[in-house]
Amino acid sequence: MTLRPYQIDAIARVQQCYREGARAVLLQLPTGGGKTHAAAEGVIAPSLSRGRRVIFLADLEEIILDTVQRLRALGLDAAPILAGRAACPTAPVQVASQQTLVSWQRRGIEIPPADRVILDECHGAAAETVRALLGHLRERGALLLGLTATPARGDGLPLDEFDRIVCGPQPRELVAAGALVPCEVLSPGSMLDRGIAMDPVEAVLTLGAGRRCVVFAPHGAEARRIAGDLTRAGEQAVAVLDSMARDERRGVRARLEHSEVQHLVTVRALQKGFDAPVLDCCVLTSACTVTSYLQSVGRVLRPSPATGKADALVIDLRGAVYQHGLPLDDRAWSLAGGQGRAAASVDGGPDLRRCKACHAIFPPRTVCPRCGSTLIADPRPLRVQRAEMFAQSTVPVSVRAQRYVDGTVRAMVARGMRAEKAAQVARAKAPQWAREALEQLEAKGNQRVA
Numbered sequence: 001m002t003l004r005p006y007q008i009d010a011i012a013r014v015q016q017c018y019r020e021g022a023r024a025v026l027l028q029l030p031t032g033g034g035k036t037h038a039a040a041e042g043v044i045a046p047s048l049s050r051g052r053r054v055i056f057l058a059d060l061e062e063i064i065l066d067t068v069q070r071l072r073a074l075g076l077d078a079a080p081i082l083a084g085r086a087a088c089p090t091a092p093v094q095v096a097s098q099q100t101l102v103s104w105q106r107r108g109i110e111i112p113p114a115d116r117v118i119l120d121e122c123h124g125a126a127a128e129t130v131r132a133l134l135g136h137l138r139e140r141g142a143l144l145l146g147l148t149a150t151p152a153r154g155d156g157l158p159l160d161e162f163d164r165i166v167c168g169p170q171p172r173e174l175v176a177a178g179a180l181v182p183c184e185v186l187s188p189g190s191m192l193d194r195g196i197a198m199d200p201v202e203a204v205l206t207l208g209a210g211r212r213c214v215v216f217a218p219h220g221a222e223a224r225r226i227a228g229d230l231t232r233a234g235e236q237a238v239a240v241l242d243s244m245a246r247d248e249r250r251g252v253r254a255r256l257e258h259s260e261v262q263h264l265v266t267v268r269a270l271q272k273g274f275d276a277p278v279l280d281c282c283v284l285t286s287a288c289t290v291t292s293y294l295q296s297v298g299r300v301l302r303p304s305p306a307t308g309k310a311d312a313l314v315i316d317l318r319g320a321v322y323q324h325g326l327p328l329d330d331r332a333w334s335l336a337g338g339q340g341r342a343a344a345s346v347d348g349g350p351d352l353r354r355c356k357a358c359h360a361i362f363p364p365r366t367v368c369p370r371c372g373s374t375l376i377a378d379p380r381p382l383r384v385q386r387a388e389m390f391a392q393s394t395v396p397v398s399v400r401a402q403r404y405v406d407g408t409v410r411a412m413v414a415r416g417m418r419a420e421k422a423a424q425v426a427r428a429k430a431p432q433w434a435r436e437a438l439e440q441l442e443a444k445g446n447q448r449v450a
Contacts, residue, residue, distance in 0.1 A: 002041065003034075003037070003038060003041050003042060004034065004177070004179070006033075006168055006169045006173070006174075006177070007029075007033075007034055007037070007038040007041075007042065007168075008042070010027060010029065010038060010042075010166055010168045011027075011038055011042030011043065013166045014027055014042075014043070014145065014166050017163075017164040017166065018143055022163040022164040023138060023143055023144065023163060024138065024143070024144035024145075024146070024161060024162045024163050024164075025143075025144070025145055025146070025162060025163065025164045025165070025166060026122060026145075026146040026147075026148065026151055026159060026162040026164070026165045026166070026335065027039070027145060027146065027147055027148075027165075027166050027168070028148060028149065028150075028151050028165060028166065028167045028168060028333050029147075029149060029168040029169075030149050030168065030169070030170070030171045030174055030180070030294075030298070031149040031150075031294065031295060031297075031298025031299075031301060032174065032179060032180050032298060032301050032302045033149070033168055033169070033174055033179060033180075034179070035120075035147040035148070035149070036067060036070065036120070036147070037070070039056075039118050039145065039147060040070065040071055040074055040076065041074065043116060043118065043145060044056070044071065044076060044093060044116070044118070045074065045076060047115065047116050048076060048077075048092050048093070052092075052115035052116060053092050053093075053094075053112070053113055053114050053115055053116075054092065054093045054094070054114060054115070054116045054117075054118065055093075055094045055095075055096055055101075055111075055112060055114040055116075055117045055118070055137070055142075056071075056078075056093065056094070056095045056096065056118045056120065057096055057097075057098050057101070057117065057118065057119045057120060058095070058096075058097065058098065058120040058121070058273075059097070059098045059099065059120075059121065059124070060272070060273045061082060061097065061246050062246050062249065062250075062273050062274070063120060063272070063273040064080050064081075064082060064095050064096070064097055065080060065246070066273070067095045067120075068080050068095045071093055071095070076093055077091050077092050077093060078091055078093035078094075078095055079091035079093070079094060079095070080094075080095050080096070080097075081094050081095065081096035081097060081100055081101065081112075082096075082097050082100060083097065083099070083100050083103070089112055094112050094114070096112075098125070098130055098133070101133055102129045102130065102132075102133050105132070105133055105136060106129075111133075111136070111137070113140070114137060114140070114142045115141065115142055115143070116142060116143055116145065117134070117137045117138075117142045117143070117144050117145070118144075118145045118146075118147065119134070119144065119145070119146045119147065120147050120148075121147070121148055121272055122146030122147060122148050122151075122159070122161075122162075123148045123150055123151050123152060123153055123159065123291060124153075124154075125146075125161070126153055126155070126157070131161060134161060144161070144162070146159075146161070146162055149294060149295065149298065150290065150291040150294050150295060150340060151165060151333050151334075151335070151339060151340075152289070152290055152291050152333075152338070152339040152340045153291075153337070154289050154291060154292075156337045156338045157337045158335055158336050158337045159335045160335065162335055164335075165333065165334060165335050167333050170328075170330045170331070171301075171327065171328040171329075171330075172328050172330065175328060178303065179303070180301045180302065180303065180328075181280075181301055181302070181303050181309060181310065181311050181312050182310075182311045182312070182328070183297070183300075183301060183311065183312045183313070183314060183326075183327050183328055184311065184312070184313050184314070184360055184370055185313075185314045185316055185321050185326060185327070185360065185361040185362075186207055186313070186314070186315050186316065186358070186359045186360055186361070187316040187317075187319050187321050187322070187354070187359060187361050188316075188317070188318075188319050188359070189319075189354060189377065189379055190319055190322060190379050191287075191318065191319035191320065191322040191323055192318050192319050196285050196317035196318055197317045197318075197319075198317060200215050200217070200226050200283050200285055200317065201226055201229040201230055201233065203283055203315045203317060204230060204235065204263060204281075204283060204315075205230075205233060205235065207313070207315050208281040208283065208313060208315060211280050211281035211313060212256070212262055212263065212278055212279050212280055212281065213262075213263045213264075213279070213281040213282070213283055214263070214264045214265075214266065214270060214276075214279050214281070214282055214283070214296075214299050214300065215263065215264070215265040215266070215283040215285070216266060216267065216268075216270075216271075216282070216283065216284055216285060216286065216296050217265055217266065217267055217285055217286075218267070218285055218286045219267060220239075220241050220243075220267055222285075223239045223241060223265045223266060223267055224239045224265075226239075226265045227239040227263075227265040230263055230265070235262050235263055236260065236261050236262050236263070237261070237262065237263040237264070237265055238252050238255075238261050238263075238264055238265070239264075239265045239266070240252055240264050240265070240266045240269050240270055240274075241266065241267060241269055242267070242268065242269045244269065249269075249274070252264065253274070253276050256276055256278060256279070257276065257278055264276075264279070268292075270299060271292060271295040271296055271299070272295055274299065275302065276299070277302040277303060277304035277307075277309065278304050278306075278307050278309070279299055279300045280300055280304075280309050280311070280312050280313065281300060281312065281313045281314075281315065282296060282297050282299060282300045282312070282313070282314045282315070283314075283315045283317065284296060284297075284314065284315070284316045284317060284318060284320055285317050285318060286318060287318055287320060287323075288320055288324075290324045290339075290340035290341075291340070293320050293324045293327075294324070294327065294340070297312075297314055297327040298327075300312040300313075300314070301327070314327060316361075321350070321352065321361050322349060322350065322352065322379060323349070323350075324340070324342065324350070325341070325342025325350035325352075326342065326350070326352070326361065326362075326363070329342035329343060329350070330342070330343040331343060349380065351363065351364060351380070352364075352379060352380070353365065353376050353377065353378055353379070354376070354377045354378075354379050355368035355370060355371060355373050355375065355376060355377075356373070356375040356376070356377050357371055357373035357375050358370050358371040358373065397433070397437045398437045398438065398440070398441040400434075400437070401430070401433070401434035401435075401437035401438050401441075402438065404430060404431075404434050405423075405426045405427055405430055405434060405438070408422075408426035408429075408430070409422045409423050409426045412425060412426060
């Protein structure tokens with residue numbers, strides 16, 4: 001077995017869940033953590049050695065054919081099930097298209113027997129047809145294993161197809177183990193409600209100069225425009241869209257690896273099922289869910305020993321980092337809805353700082369880890385910054401509140417307002433925290449008088 005120690009541990013915990021009575025277990029490993037390899041050596045191979053049959057479900061033809069090749073390379077007898085291709089029902093491992101088996105079920109075509117069902121990218125399997133297929137397979141006695149880096153549905157609802165969840169190591173642990181590379185993020189000063197901080201073409205040519213970039217555009221027309229402008233600027237780029245044929249997409253990956261193509265531009269087509277470790281820069285142009293954010297950035301986090309890749313760069317033109325945190329942040333996952341919040345989040349958002357010199361985003365510190373500048377900005381709302389300072393202060397909040405109101409009164413009086421009127425206005429217009437503190441102080445005083 002060639003599994004890494006964390007993969008062996010994760011599979012052992014999955015098996016323990018089954019021994020404890022679970023029928024459907026979700027395995028979470030960060031992008032680049034080797035989910036398919038862990039399932040192949042830790043679940044599929046042992047199952048075949050015991051005479052069991054396996055169905056591996058995926059939703060993209062490229063993932064299905066790549067998985068068949070990887071399983072066969074491990075000496076496992078695997079065959080694809082795809083529309084328009086002849087099936088091989090005798091193979092003990094069937095790597096099947098979700099859509100094809102759903103179609104078979106609807107038309108009454110017999111689905112191959114399975115003792116184990118492995119569902120790839122299981123966070124996206126919320127469709128009623130897929131749930132019905134999984135229910136049918138489980139009714140026949142199959143145990144279900146879901147694989148994903150991001151166990152969070154786009155609609156925020158729970159992943160109730162599963163009984164238990166097993167989470168692997170945090171991304172920073174995989175960086176330390178050499179399974180992922182470190183990552184820097186450049187971003188505007190806050191999350192933008194509309195528009196982006198700069199043209200993606202300019203971002204690639206300046207901030208991403210010398211790197212191999214994957215740009216995630218908002219729609220196909222913009223992806224083609226970006227690819228064309230980059231090529232005209234002397235940087236060979238290709239737009240990879242959902243409509244691109246599988247063989248053509250494979251050709252693009254080969255050209256990228258041979259330096260015939262430098263940049264890829266896409267919308268969603270490369271978020272999963274496309275591994276090109278030579279990519280070392282990700283450009284984000286849209287607001288996104290935590291799943292699409294992490295899946296997109298994950299395209300550039302894999303190491304590439306052949307090119308000596310040392311790190312990755314994320315150019316976040318919309319400011320998604322302020323919503324979802326840094327890509328390598330620790331995250332808490334569960335089967336409940338609304339998952340994936342960065343562990344370092346405070347008051348609803350990540351606790352981050354921004355370098356005014358190079359635009360890097362990082363956890364709180366006084367010196368930029370990217371360029372060494374001491375010009376550090378705190379992009380969080382002022383109310384959050386003030387609350388943090390107040391929490392660290394030894395001055396009672398009621399004293400601070402009275403000082404705030406007194407200072408406002410003095411300023412109003414200096415501008416010619418009567419003292420009595422200034423006191424009323426200052427109190428009425430004081431921040432909520434000041435008003436609440438003074439009200440609580442007055443309430444305590446009234447209680448003592450009573």
